[in-house]
Amino acid sequence: MTAQALLIQRSEMVLRQLKARGIKEQTVLKAMATVPREVFVPEALLSRAYEDGPLRIGKGQTISQPYVVALMIQALELDLRSNVLEIGTGSGYGAAILSRVAGQVTTIERIGHHAARASTRLKELGFDNIEVIDGDGIQGFEKNAPYDGIIATACGGEIPSALKNQMKNGGRLVMPVVDGSYSQRLIKLIRRSESKFDEIDLGPVAFVPLLSGIES
Ligand code: SAH
Numbered sequence: 001m002t003a004q005a006l007l008i009q010r011s012e013m014v015l016r017q018l019k020a021r022g023i024k025e026q027t028v029l030k031a032m033a034t035v036p037r038e039v040f041v042p043e044a045l046l047s048r049a050y051e052d053g054p055l056r057i058g059k060g061q062t063i064s065q066p067y068v069v070a071l072m073i074q075a076l077e078l079d080l081r082s083n084v085l086e087i088g089t090g091s092g093y094g095a096a097i098l099s100r101v102a103g104q105v106t107t108i109e110r111i112g113h114h115a116a117r118a119s120t121r122l123k124e125l126g127f128d129n130i131e132v133i134d135g136d137g138i139q140g141f142e143k144n145a146p147y148d149g150i151i152a153t154a155c156g157g158e159i160p161s162a163l164k165n166q167m168k169n170g171g172r173l174v175m176p177v178v179d180g181s182y183s184q185r186l187i188k189l190i191r192r193s194e195s196k197f198d199e200i201d202l203g204p205v206a207f208v209p210l211l212s213g214i215e216s
Contacts, residue, residue, distance in 0.1 A: 001047050006038050009050040013037075017052050017067045025074040031100035032070055037063075039121065040093035059111055061208055063091040064153060068205065070097075072174045075188050075202060076149035078102045083144065085166065087137030087175075087210070088153035092118030095130050098151070105130045106144045108137035112216040138212055140166040147171055154210035155184045167191040176207040 014033045023029060038049035040063055045055050054062040073094070078084060082102040086095055089109035095118065098105045109115035112134050119132035133141055137152070138160045145166035152163070152175035159175055167173055173189040186202040 001038075006036070006049065010037065013050040013052075013066050018070050021067060023067070023070045023074055025101075027078075027101045028070050028074045028097070031073075031097045032066065035093070035096045035100065036125075037066065037093060039125065040091040040096070057091045057114070059113060061090050061111065061114065063093050064207075069094055071202065072151055072153075072186070073097055073101060075174045076151060076172050078149050082148040083146075084149040084151070085137075085141055085144070085147045085163075086151050086153065087140075087163070088208075089118045089132055090114055090153065092122050092130075092132070094151070094153055095132070096122060096125070096127055099127045099130050102149065103129065104144070106133060106141050106147075107131070108133045108135055108141060110134075110136050110211060110214045112214065134214070136212055136214055138162065138210065142166065149173070150175075152176070152210060153207065155205075155207040156210035159187065159189065164189070164191070164197065169193060174202070176205045 041049045041055050054065050057063050078101045080103050083104045084098050084102040086107040089107040095105055095107040115134035122130050140162040146168040148171050150163050150173040155176035157178050169191055171191050176184045177187045179185045184205050186205045188200040188202055190198045
């Protein structure tokens with residue numbers, strides 16, 4: 001796979017998987033056209049880096065489908081002053097896209113192996129506005145709160161109250177939530193006041209589960 005071939009695949013992904021399906025936010029499209037997804041997938045899957053689906057990254061986890069990454073990040077309505085929290089760093093790809101459309105990114109991963117790899121990779125690539133935390137994101141990360149945007153890339157039974165509490169007034173949260181035994185919905189919350197949240201259903205999705213506690 002040459003660098004040139006990967007570059008062509010990346011721009012085709014933006015055109016066919018994102019623009020064709022209605023992703024419009026220019027900052028998100030630009031980030032997806034710039035960040036090299038191939039660096040975040042296992043070497044053996046290099047030639048599949050721009051496939052229209054999730055890929056396995058080890059320890060039962062996946063790097064999300066490009067369209068889903070773009071859809072979720074677009075829904076967060078971020079700008080370069082935004083303070084963002086991501087639950088589920090995984091490969092670090094989502095954090096890299098967030099870092100291009102927001103001001104400051106905090107990302108939490110419960111599997112130590114993935115947190116360490118993502119942290120090293122993001123530093124090597126020069127992303128200097130991302131803080132990778134090795135821990136359980138169900139409690140959020142109070143130290144850097146409140147957040148303009150919170151994104152969870154693992155599916156929970158409900159939206160954890162700690163995450164709702166760490167949203168700014170006017171802030172947005174996007175997270176997959178269980179809906180029946182085999183289905184999940186992507187939910188967007190907008191915090192209107194201390195206790196009022198509006199909820200928007202962004203459609204069906206398939207994510208790995210949000211688990212409590214940590215592992216190596
Ligand atoms: N955003 C990632 C997607 C990773 S898949 C990427 O771009 O690659 C979801 C990740 O969420 C997995 O790595 C999983 O270990 C992690 N996860 C699940 N429950 C978690 C929790 N409670 N706290 C932090 N991370 C969690």
